[in-house]
Amino acid sequence: MTKLLAELCPEFRVPGASLAYWHDGEIHQEAAGVLNLATGVEVTPGSIFQIGSITKVWTTAQIMLLIEQGRLTLDTPVARLLDGLCPGVAVRHLLTHTCGVDGDFFHDTGRGDDCLARYAEAVRELAPAHPAGAAHSYSNAGFVLAGRIVEVLTGQVWDDALRSMLIEPLGLTHTWTLPEDVIRFRAATGHLGEPGEPQRPTPTWGIMRSIGPAGLICATAADVVRFGRSFLDSPLLSAASVEAMATPQVELPYGSFGSHWGLGWILDEWDGVPVWSHGGNTIGQSAMLWVLPGSGVTVAALANGGDTAGLFRALAARLFPELAGVSPRPLPQPPADPPAWSGEHDGVYERTSARITVTPGRLRYENTGSFADLDEPMHYTLVPVGEGRYLARRDGEELWSGVVCTTFPDGSPYLYFGGRATPKTR
Structure with a gap:
């Protein structure tokens, strides 16, 4: 198993990757490739990658901690917390991607500590994509608003609240949000390139700070595993909060990601075994976290370019039968004799x-x-x-x-x- 990444990265044109998994009471780690094709610096288990939207599970955990403190509920109107913003939207809608706020509003409001407050003000100018609860539509903007709620209720900048609420209590030493902290470690650079073409380092290293609660965390694979394990063996969140996050909230229209969305987590079953997961994509970097609560097996994979979806799928197909005795649910395949094209949806x-x-x-x-x-x-x-x-x-x-x-x-x-x-x- 220790050569798995070294075998698969070339197949999927991935410049570099890091893998960690919890099995039989300990974390196992593997690294392969380079952090940056332009420099040739090798990936090590201590290398930090951007984990992208896995950040949303962290932001959800922050909200759940505040709920435990009695500061809000899942049904609290966002407008009550954020000065009239998003009437008709509840906190639950933010965490389940049903809020109707356009999800890919990547609005740069600068590097200042007021960036989330300024982003929230800009959201006021957006027309809703749909009424709250009317559809599932992945919303980065919704999680930025959730992060802004954390700021309002804690009186801390989101990055600082993340450290005090989650990172430091979990003892994570290689988990950061801002580039000036990440650069103190061996940090990955993303790579871009069309399928089948050579990869090249991205000209832009990271996303804007205003998207922080939706996707700004950078970490080692081992720290991501430790975070995933915290839902199974840590007193950080109550059992009721963990159960709430793993309770289906929205059935997914096609099931390519999983069968349902919970609170933060994507939920699925493989061979009848519950699976919690979340992926992340930034500029040329991708990440994946899987937690199997029944066995405790937890896997994090981080990569910096190439066909990362193919890599993660191949890793899952190789790892989970051996670690947990289950196989990922097969992805859909087109029928041998598909229906005629109707043109109705052109x-x-x-x-x-x-x-x-x-x-x-x-x-x-x-x-x-x-x-x-x-x-x-x-x-x-x-x-x-x-x-x-x-x-x-x-x-x-x-x-x-x-x-x-x-x-x-x-x-x-x-x-x-x-x-x-x-x-x-x-």
Whole structure:
């Protein structure tokens, strides 16, 4: 098992990766490749990577601690906590990605300690993508607002509250949010490149500070495992809070990520065994955390470019049968004889930071937001599998993911892809 990353990274064109897993009462670690192709510095188990949206589980844990203190409830209106912001939205909606605030509003409000307060003010100008609770749509913005609630209730900047509430009590020494702290360690640089093409270091190292509660944490794989284990063997959160986070809140439309979303966690079952997980993507870096509460097996994988989805899938297929006697749920595959293309859902779908165009057999995804200059449009093969349901596979990659075309409660059409609901505009 100690050569697993060294074997798989070249196959998936991943420059460097770090793996840690808890099994039989201890943490096992492995590292392979380089932190930066331009410098050739090797990855070690002590190297720090950006863990992206796994941060959302940490922010959820902060909210749960505040709930335990009686400072709020899941049903507390956001408007009551944030000066009238987001009427009709409850805290629960933020943590389950059902708030209706456009998820990819990557608005840079500077490096100051007031960045979340300024971001929240900017959200006031956004039109809701849908009414609260009307659909599941992955929302980075919703978790920034959750982080702002933490600031308001604790009187601390979110980064400081994270340290005092979670990082220091868990004894984590290689978990940080700001680049001036991360640079004191061996830190990974992300890499970009189209499928099948050589990888290149990204010209922008990290995301803006204002997105912190949604995706700014950097850590070693071992620290991520220790955080995941804290839900199983630490008194930090009460048993009631852990259970609440692992209780299904929203059924996912296609199940590509899992079967349900809980509070923070993505929930699934593999061979009848419960699995809690969350992934993360930043600029050229990706991460994955899996927790199997029944056996206690906890796995974190971090990587800095290439086909990270393929790498993580391959790691899971190799690791979990040996560590826990279970296999990841198979991903969907297109039927041998798919239905004829109806054209019913052809058209353009747009939200704040993305434009999706559906044509016969094809899907084109364009990033139109803050990072548009870093991403080329992505092109997918699109195969119908049933009424309003499709499978999409990016050109040059192997994994299929689900696409659902449906309607909001008011009857307006939208497309669900990549965990996000995107309204049809023409």
